[in-house]
Each structure stands twice: as structure tokens, then as C-alpha cells.
Amino acid sequence: MNVWHFSLLMAVFSFIASASPQQDQALFKQHYEKLFPQLSLNDYADGIYALDEIARGSWQTIEEFPPYELAIEQGETLFNTPFKNDKHYSDCLPNKGLAISHLYPLWDRTQNKVITLALAINQCRKKNNEAPLPYQKGEIAQLLAHIAFTSRGKLIDIKIPESAPLALAAYEQGKQYYYQRRGQLNFSCSSCHVQNAGKKIRADLLSPSLGHTSNWPTYRLKWGEIGTLHHRIIGCHKQIRAEIPTAQSDALRHLEYFLSFMSNGIPFNGPSTRK
């Protein structure tokens, strides 16, 4: 049992009395329903463009010739190129690696671990003696773009198996991370994306966290390229002058597990474009 398994077990005990993930999810959705009665659940897949009419217009114009199209093609090529041992990604990912983005992160019973799709890709590479890809941009984002494109329209469907208490503990850790204040500016994710969703911080409208995991990977005009969800979340840490977590660390995978579970039922629509 390694350190984090132990800390997870402790978390199980301390959270046993708290609300179930299903109750959390219902309250989370209710909060936004009250704030934005005009939105349907599907609308949350569009992030801030569900709330900002004017920005939505220019976003839709960009989406007519999407800047992530090249990344999808590059990803498809990478996906179909055999490893040195002649095996493919399709040999180690479920459903041959297509139309699966909406199912991640998932709880892996043999590894006792939250597996994001990015991690599954690198585990597949490792199994086939290929070096892991860096997690924030580049080839991993291209591969994720291809897989995302084949998953469009599928409803996010994240499971926290009841028979696996460690899965629940990982979820609870993610939830705690989300509500924990941090950084010199003393913000939590929820300070911006729950408490002040729909308000403006300088000229930026703050998006709801409901749907936050639906549009990845995303081409950000600010980046000038396609990047991953963890890349974006790390950016939010920089804004609040917080310690920068590592992409695909336990902390961020558990955070993604929590965020994705909150978004169950929202159509997956990555890759996408954002400012």
C-alpha cells in the first residue's frame, strides 16, 4: 500500500458521513439552474459562450473553419501509425480507442487508480515500449483531439463504482481540492466558477464549472495551439499565484474525476476553441 492509497483510505473514513456524489451532483446542477434559468443542460458544453451572446457570435464564426482541424488530422495519423512493435493504440484502448472520451476519467479496479484518457494513452505507449508523451500540448493533445472528435455528442458518463471505496475517496479528494482556497490571492476553483460564475473579472466572464470537462482538448487563441484540460487548469493556478501542480498528478486526476462526474449527462463536444 503506497502513501496515497493510505491517505485515500483515511479520506474514506473521514468522508463516510458526508454527502454522496449523486447528492453533490444534484446540488451542483441546482446552483447553476438557479443562476442561469435560461440554460439547458446541453448548453453548458459551450462554456462561457453559453452566457455571452456577443462572444458566442465570433466563436461560431471561428468554428466554421476550426483552428483545431489540423490537430484532429495529425492525431488521426499518429493514432494509426503502428508502434515499433507493430501494435497500435487501438490494441490497448477500449472500443479500439474510438468514441470513448466521454467515459474518462474512469476507475481502474486492477490498478486502483483514476485513469484519465491522457494517462491511458501513455500507459498504452509504455506497454509497447514507447516513451511517454508530455501532457500539456503537442502529440498528446492531437491524439486526444482525434479521439474526442469520434466521441462528439456522446453524453458524459462517469462512474464511481460503489463497490470500490478507493474510487469514492479519490472523488472526495478531487472535490476537496476544488473547494480549497489556495495561492497568494486565496481563491478556490469555486470562488470563481461557482460563487462568481457569470460575473466579470476585469473583462473576462467567468464560466460555470458545469460542463468544464466537455470541450477538451481545446485550441486557445491565447496559446495559438491545441492544449489539454490540465494545461488550462494549471493556467488558473498561475492567475491566483498558487503552487503549480503537475499535469496528471494524483491531485489533478482526482480533480478531473470530480469535475467530470459533476458534468454527467452533458454532451461531449471536444475538440473546441476558446479565447
Add this chain to the structure above:
Amino acid sequence: MKLLFLLSIFFLLSCSVQNNTTFETTSVRGKQLTFARNKGNCLACHVIEDGEFPGNIGPPLKEIRKQFNSKQQLRQQIWDATLFNPDTSMPPFGKNKILTEQEIDEIVDYIWHL
């Protein structure tokens, strides 16, 4: 004696002139510190006079002396807003050393007169 009197008048006058200029310069500096993105960046959340692209997370900053009994109380709000509201999203500028004590004083001088 008369000379002394004149001198002291002169002295008092120069003091008040001096005070005025001090106030002018602090409040210009205070305004800069309030607006600068790498300092107070208060416009991120508050509408303030002629500040551009303000956010709306906090209330517009105006008629401050109606909200606060003293400059000291205003200073506390900026030093650590959680003293008044534990759930506030306003950063604790003094407590977390986002601004120096002197920078906070200058911002208080400026905000107090809004």
C-alpha cells in the same frame, strides 16, 4: 514679536501647502497602485471612477465614507476582507503580502476620498 507672528503664519501656510501637495501626490500614487494589474488590480472586481474594463464581482467603489466609519476600518477591509466576510472572494492584500503596508496606506488614502 510681530516678526515672530508673521513668521509663524508663514510657517503654517507653508505647512498647509505642503500638506496639499503631499495629499495630491499620494492620491495619484494611490490611484496608480489601485489600478495597476500587478498591484491592487482592484478593477478586476470593482467599478472605480474612470477605470477601464472593470469587473463586477464586488460592488462599485464610491461614497466610501458612507460604508466605513473610519479609514482604519477601510484599511482592514483591504488588509484582510475575510475579517468581515469569511466567504468573500476579495484577496487578503495585507495578510498575504500581495501589497506592502505602505502601498495599502496609499490605496486607502485614494479610496477614502471616492
